[in-house]
Amino acid sequence: QVQLVESGGGLVQAGGSLRLSCAVSGRTFSRYAMGWFRQAPGKEREFVARINWSGGSTYYADSVKGRFTISRDNAKNTVYLQMNSLKPEDTAVYYCAARFRRYGSREESDYDYWGQGTQVTVSS
Numbered sequence: 001q002v003q004l005v006e007s008g009g010g011l012v013q014a015g016g017s018l019r020l021s022c023a024v025s026g027r028t029f030s031r032y033a034m035g036w037f038r039q040a041p042g043k044e045r046e047f048v049a050r051i052n053w054s055g056g057s058t059y060y061a062d063s064v065k066g067r068f069t070i071s072r073d074n075a076k077n078t079v080y081l082q083m084n085s086l087k088p089e090d091t092a093v094y095y096c097a098a099r100f101r102r103y104g105s106r107e108e109s110d111y112d113y114w115g116q117g118t119q120v121t122v123s124s
Contacts, residue, residue, distance in 0.1 A: 002032075007118060008021050008118060009094060009120045012086055012121070014124050018120060020080065020096075022034070022115055030054075031100065033102060036048040036049045037094070038090075039092055039093050043092075047107075049061065049064065050070065064090075067083065067084050068082065090120060091120060095117045098113040098114075
């Protein structure tokens with residue numbers, strides 16, 4: 001069984017930074033592509049970023065491009081989301097997800113495992 005546990009969320013002022021972490025246990029982490037998604041109150045969950053199995057390929061939603069960076073450390077079984085220049089509209093519950101493929105996807109349905117989420121609140 002694969003388990004994903006997010007951490008690093010919290011309250012930050014607009015313009016600030018946070019780094020989210022997602023620790024993955026279970027099957028071989030390096031065989032998974034990883035993604036980050038978020039869900040704001042009253043809205044559907046949306047794609048944020050994805051990274052392939054090796055970390056050599058990343059892709060971002062337009063809304064976060066240039067501000068967020070996804071990375072992974074396969075030795076630590078962890079994927080990260082560095083979030084800079086945060087805006088109030090980034091407020092959401094952030095979820096990491098694992099896909100048992102080399103490359104990730106923008107589609108929720110393409111992911112096999114999900115974490116419980118971590119709250120990020122950006123005040124204006």
